[in-house]
Amino acid sequence: MKLFGKTPLAWKNLTHDWRRLAVAIAGIGFAVLLMFTQVGFQNALFDSQAKLIDDLQGEIFIVSKAKFTLAAEKRFPINRLMQAQSVPGVSGAYPIYSELTTSVLRKIERGIGNRGFPIRSIGFEPGDPIFQVDAINDQVQQLRQPGTALIDRKSKKKKFVFPRDDDVKLAEQNLELAGKKLQLVGTFELGTDFAHDGNLVMSADSFADYYPHRKRFGDPLSVIDIGVVHLTDGADLNSTRDLLEQTLTKDVDVLTRDEFRAAEVGFWDESTPIGTVFLFGKIIGFIVGMVICYQVIYSDIADHMPEFATLKAMGYPSLYFVRLIVVEALLLAVIGFIPGTAVSRALYGWLAGQTGLLMNMTVDGVLFVLVATIAMCIASGMLALRKLLAADPASLF
């Protein structure tokens, strides 16, 4: 047998007892799964928060400086859009109106209304290139009728009871929005998030009818929630954004799509306990993995103490043992990570089907878990190493 390089002792010790190896793989795979679950749910929830942004057209967005999240009802004058349109590189700027607190949808049955639940109403000028959602764009004509809206099929089923697959029956629903009769003319899909239990989409005119008081005096459509800016072909994104920022009055933020999304996700991550909860979940997964990995490496060392002590007596330096354990930890990390990731992937698929959450295994997520797994294995290896370095060759005689 020709040996290339040194005897791979770490690998040999690890794979010698297949039962122990199976337990180790299962344990580390479990920790990987725990971390993937946390990462997956976190991404899914953050994606849900930013789903509206993802569904919008346009390259640049204008919001009030006071609007710290999509759910904050802070607005800015429509004049800013007029100003924006005059900036070179901008092909159009379009308003989105949104209401939540006063937007209460009640279902009337036999003349008696239920208590009603807040739903997000989104208004836009039919014909404006606002949404990337075909279901909305295809049904724009229906919305031109006053007092009509499309409803989000993914709205919370407990609060909003309506036939989701039958437009004819849907239209027969007797509903009241903000105290006025509402007729549903179709459905679309957007999804819920922490702040919003459901969504309605309607024309700006209808919107003005339902919420005439959103501006104390004057036209309710003169204050807007989000400005959607389209650029001309070939216009540079960043320089146009900077130009807009300089041109517009300082009461608004001008954000690219990425900035807008990052700000929204950042708010939920950093200003709410959600980020902390998931961070804690990831730490738990990390610790569970460390404990398992420590057990595996420690028992491997403990079972081979006389052999390691013999190596020491032969003159193997401490550095050799540090390397040995690092290699063993890396091997454990990799062979635990592969099945752990495979199972996580399957679980993502199943969970996505069950909850409607967007469970995507992103490259960032996989890299995060891989790095965490390696860190966890090496950290526990270093803890177990103390035992190995304490091996006393004098005890062999």
Place this chain on the structure above:
Amino acid sequence: MMTSQSTIPATKGSFADGMRLPRTVKVRGLNHYFGDGELRKQALFNNHLEVRRGEIVIMTGPSGSGKTTLLTLIGTLRTVQEGSLNVLGNELLGASTDLIVRIRREMGFIFQAHNLFESLTAYQNVNMAAELLKIDPMIADGRIKSLLTRLGLGERIHYKPKSLSGGQKQRVAIARGLVHKPKLILADEPTAALDEKSGREVVTLFQELARDEGCTIIMVTHDNRILDVADRIVNMVDGYITSDVDVQEASVICEFLMEIPLFSDLNADSLSKIADQMMVHEAREGDRVIRQGDPGDLFYLIRSGSVDVIVDDGDQSTKVAELRQGQYFGEAALIHDEPRNASIVAREDSVFYALEKVDFRDVLEKSATFEQQLRQALFNRQ
């Protein structure tokens, strides 16, 4: 007068003739303690030991006598606390970790337990020692295979320890301890797990290494089947080296003693006991070893050199005899409690082995045959 009134036992072999090889191990005033504070217990007391290159040393003694402690100290596996310990030219008292790692690589350890990695084959286990010394893989490969074959494992080179018997595993461990051609081998009961034949093969291998490679071997063993390979037998009791016998020298002394009519009827056991009690005395050319008229207290055997016997009858000194290697003097004064009846002067630098009067008398009392012989001898002299 005597220049050197030493306390070095004759059997230690320090003054044996022949080529003086350098010392591999030098132990001087070595103390060792276990535990701390109140529980501190001394395990080794002021030990001295010298082992020369190529010597095979067998250490014996009851368990708890400190022989294993001494072996681990020599093997750098314990830290030297007090005294001096020099191994392969390096002082171990206060040695750095780097130095210790370097010294360890020049040694081969054979433990009572085989301590083989279950996950590695016999070959790979042995190779762990070869790799450490960065021996060329081709050379190492040949050496590992020939060693294992030599030890009767030729068919099982690529077996894992699980498929080997206890004795086979021990032989793999021995191969691991020898593959890097160590300068010093420390072994703890290397043959305990082996049958007669493989035990013999192992000690033959040791002898070859000692003879051909100048490898020094120190082993703790109770296996009296292999005592014959020892060049030196060290006995320890309660932390003291109670005897340190150069087997070759002890037999030289016994042969000398046997030549002496006084001792010719004693058996080997009695002779070796006498040998054990003899101390080394050195004299330079012209030194007066015995002065006529002094009280007698020692019996002398000439190990090397030669002396003149001079009788002074008041007027003049007459040289009556010349004694040389293997001959003896000083017995008459001891037997009769008389003053010395002649002077002895060294003709050249000489070494004597001397026996105390008490011990000489002791031997005399214990052996009736001896006494008879003595009387006969004295009678014949008159």
